[in-house]
Amino acid sequence: MKFKISIFIVAFLMSVGVFAQVDRSKMPEPGPAPKISLDKPEEFKLKNGLTVLVVENHKLPRVSYSLTIDNKPMTVGEKAGVESLIGAMMGNGTTNITKDEFNEEVDFLGANINFGFSGAFASSLSKYSDRILELMADAAINPLLTKEEFEKEKEKLIEGLKTNEKSVDAVASRVGGALSYGKNHPYGEFTTKETAGNVVFGDVVSFYEQYFNPNNAYLVVVGDVDFKTVKTQITEHFGKWDKSVAVDYTVPEEAPNAQYTQINFVDMPNAVQSNISLTNNVDLEMKDDDYHSVLIANKILGGGFNSYLNMNLREEHGYTYGARSRIGVDEYASRFSAGAAVRNMVTDSAVVQTLKEINRIKKEPVAQDMLKNAKAKYVGDFVLALESPQTIARYALNIKLNDLPDDFYTTYLQKINAVTADDVNRVANKYFKTENARFIVVGKGSEVLENLEKTGIPIKYYDAYANPTEKPNYDVEMPEGMDANTVLANYIEAIGGKDKVSRITSVVLKYEASAMGATVLVEEKRTADKFANVTSMNGSPMMSVVAKDSEMYMKQGGQKIPMPQAMLDDLKPSIGVFPELGFMASGKAKLSGIEKVNGKDAYKIEIPGSTVAITSFYDVESGLKVKEVSVINFQGQTQNQESEFSNYKAVEGIMFPHTKVGALGPQTVESKLVEAILNTGVTDADFED
Structure with missing residues (x-):
């Protein structure tokens, strides 16, 4: 028994000694790169x-x-x-x-x-x-x-x-490619x-x-x-596929890089956030000696969550949900780009901070732990990908299409692990050309241009199709005596006049659209103090919203979801038959300027709110409402809803927009007014549970 106990004590002391020799304050040294053996197809x-x-x-x-x-x-x-x-x-x-x-x-x-x-x-x-x-x-x-x-x-x-056409990201992609190449x-x-x-x-x-x-x-x-x-x-x-006569053609040369750091700005009045992307062309192919070093440099700069860009723009400053960089490899042409989608008010700051982080990786030695982590990520992803047989086939095809050496992938991890901090600085200076780069910025000029100009970076202006244009003019002179209530009163006159409008006690509007392979019907019912909106797809109700003096709720899937009292308070002015009458009576409406909507001047009327803020635009010439933007803050999330109105036609002497364009999920949808019913077709039951 004593013998067994002594053995136990010795074993215990030995284990303590072994653990004592491990210095846990230091990161373990990485083992050798896994040996890669690829079967040749x-x-x-x-x-x-x-x-x-x-x-x-x-x-x-x-x-x-x-x-x-x-x-x-x-x-x-x-x-x-x-x-x-x-x-x-x-x-x-x-x-x-x-x-x-x-x-x-x-x-x-x-x-x-x-x-x-x-x-x-x-x-x-x-x-x-x-x-x-x-x-x-x-x-x-x-x-x-x-x-x-x-x-x-x-x-x-x-x-x-x-x-x-209204997608900021689509415009940024189109203009970025056109200006770069x-x-x-x-x-x-x-x-x-x-x-x-x-x-x-x-x-x-x-x-x-x-x-x-x-x-x-x-x-x-x-x-x-x-x-x-x-x-x-x-x-x-x-084998039945006949070989055709080869069509020979020359690939044009890409456009040169910018002569100096500049901002290429595209004004998108509907933008609720800015898309910023610093970009320059690069001459890089997979077979180049710099390839593996560039992969690591880009990973550290903006290739992952812990990258320079993301930790700055997202984690430190909260400008964006994610900032990234990427670099292409191509025989004919490719680009380096770095950027993010950011809030309007921080567009200029995001530009400055993006430049700061790119210059940092060009000038400062990369920390060893950052370098090790970037390498480890590539090693892990590479080894994991080898579990898929498609990977082997893709690698074999890459070797053929990109004129790579036969051992390109068997030596891949060795070359990744051989990248040094000096290599990162070297390739960053070679390929991340901030001195010859252009910031493609697509955003709402009336809110971001003034501060962008303060960065000191020269700005050139383009339209949504990469054509040079003049700087937008936001200093449109306001007519003397014009205020919010005058604009709203002009709208009431434009749709039929105060006398006709006052005789309308209820309205039913039905808008129909095709989206996501389904027929979508939105039915809106209004009285002086109640509002109901029901959205159906292929005849089945999907969601409804009801607001009245005492409560506001949403129904979805048979479940009733009460809305906060603050939201009801913000929306009360807009609940009536014609929201503009409520806006006038509330005293909250503010005329904040004149902006372009589809190329025409429109008065901008803001109705502030703690949970729902509404901005409406009224054509300067016709007085009709042409656009409405709602910003909703609910359960810690912000949602923007935008609609454009056109094709006004009279129904019983009152003008209603027969075409409405808005978003349904990620898709922009055009809805047509299929029915408008005045002073009938509405009962109290429409606003009950």
Whole structure:
């Protein structure tokens, strides 16, 4: 017994001694980089030029096929959008199988097939692989391109472009590409309603015949397949794909970087936050010696949550939900960019702080723990990605497409771990060219320009399509004697006059729209002291809001959710039949200036509130309301709702907007007034639980 106890004590003391030797104040030294061993895909090439890479993986009974058409970047000029249309039309049937039959069979097999203008992807259970491969090949070689389908996709494309006209992010992306690369470069060209409208059916067919061919195509097969079997299948199905005459063209040179640090500003009066992005072109490819050092430098600057940019703009100052940087690698052209979406009032500060952090990584040595963490993140992500067989195939394709050495990925982690703090400073100075960069800033000029000018950074002005323009003029002279109540009274006169308006005791307005594949109906009912709004999708009520003198609540999914008393207090002036009458009576309305709404001057009327603030815009010439913005603060969250009004028509002598454009989730939706009922159709039951 004593022997057993003594052994226990010795073992305990030994364990204490071992733990005592560990200095927990220091971060453990990283172990050696994992040794990477990649199986090389088996490869063959068809006579028509299609190169096939096969990665066998029998862990799961599934297989995927990824087709890449390796065309050089191209411009299409006045027909921009044709490439999107051909991508949308392909994969929906073939000349041998109707669209419905094609899609039904793919669904029945539990598979999927997707096409774009530069390739396709398909996946299925391995037991259906031959049939899915046959369908994919048939859709690539014999696509069902009909004029009817073309017109449908063209209409969808143009509607999508209309939706993005008010999107700050869409404008920032478009202008950023156009100014960085030039509008005549493939990466700077963009699609507009006009260019999409120029495309005719014959253009789509011609584009397919010229550019969707096997000459420079790659098919990557991953999954539960046998190489000999799949080679036979691909030869049979894709061997029918005729090689086309090569179309040779030159990729234009990209535009030069800015001569000096500057702000390129785009005024978006509807913007509730600014999109800022510092950007400069870079000459960087994956095969370059600097590649791995640039990855680490970008990770430290803005590639993760703990990056310089995010810790400054988000964590320290609270300007944004997230700040990021990124750098592209491309044989033809690419860019470095860094920025965020920030609140209007801090746009200038965010610009200054972004510059500060980029200059910091260029001038100051990177802390060793920051460097180690960045490397560890890359090592972890790389090793984790290797668990996917698709990764092996993608790496093999990258080696071919980017002219990389065969050991590029087997030595990847060694090169990541070899990056030093000096390397980070060196490549930051080489590629993060703040001295030749432009800040693309898209925001509400009336609220941000004055402070942007104080940064001392020169400002150039552009419209939403990257055309140079003059500085917006916000100093519009207010007519003498004009005040908020005069503007509101003019609105009442414009819609029919005080006498007619006073005789209206109730209003029912029904607006209908198509969104997210459904018919959306918004029915609004108003009396002198009550308000109800019911939103339905495909005839089923989804949500309702009721406000009256005593309470305000929302109903969703059968659940009644009371709204705060402060919200009801803020909204009481707007509850009546015509909100403008309530605004006038409340004494809260404030005339804060004249702003442009769709290119025309409009009086800006603000109704402040602690939970709901309303801003309405009234056309200077007609007096009609053309826009309304509500800012709602609820349960710690801020939500902005914006609507534009047009196409006013009389109903029983009262003018109502028959077109209303607003947001439904991420989508901009145009609603049409389908019914307006005055002085009837409203009962007390409409405002009860």
